[in-house]
Amino acid sequence: MAVGDKESLLSLVYDQAIAARIPAPPTAETTTSAVDYLSRYFDPFLDLFTENEDLARAYFRALTRSRPENAALGTLRTLAENNLTTAMVNAGTPEAHARLGAxxxxxSYLGELMLLAAGTTDPRQTASRIRNTAAFITTQSRD
Structure with a gap:
């Protein structure tokens, strides 16, 4: 029980499950477009959350009440933003725009996750809105 309370343990287990599903960013040689990578990046996380909705809601509650010693969300954010930035830079987006887009x-993912955990949307709608956000970001970064 070195992790502390039940919420910290739940966060640790979910964070490890999420980390195991993180897709590597495409390289300049791959055929995956930046919009496809950005829009599909969070699919494994959403799949994890829809596998057990009660646990997903408990995890989200734990994240929103996160204590400073539970830096998992910050770690996940850094990893996700670095991967998304890399994908956009590899697709030709200037790094400053790519970092902002990431x-x-x-x-957007956190907002959609909150809506999903609250039961006000479904995974299909969530995936669609994330794809629309990815398309918007990649369009804006070309300007």
């Missing part, structure tokens, strides 16, 4: 994608 931040917007992660924030």
């Amino acid at each position: 931040h917007v994608m992660f924030s």
Whole structure:
């Protein structure tokens, strides 16, 4: 029980499950477009959350009440934003735009996750909105 309370243990287990599902960013040689990578990046996480909705809601509650010693969300954010930035830079987006786009994608994901956990949307709608956000970001980064 070195992790502390039940919420910390739940966060640790979910964070490890999420980390195991993180897709590597495409390289310049791959055929995956930036919009496809950005829009599909969070699919494994959403799949994990839809596998057990009660646990997903408990995990989200734990994240929203996160204590400073539970830095998992910050670690996940850093990893996700770095991967998303890399994918956009490899697709030709200037790094400053790519970093901002990655931040917007992660924030969008958290918002969609909150809606999913609250039961006000379904995974199909969530995936569609994340794809629309990815398309918008990649379009804006070309300007």
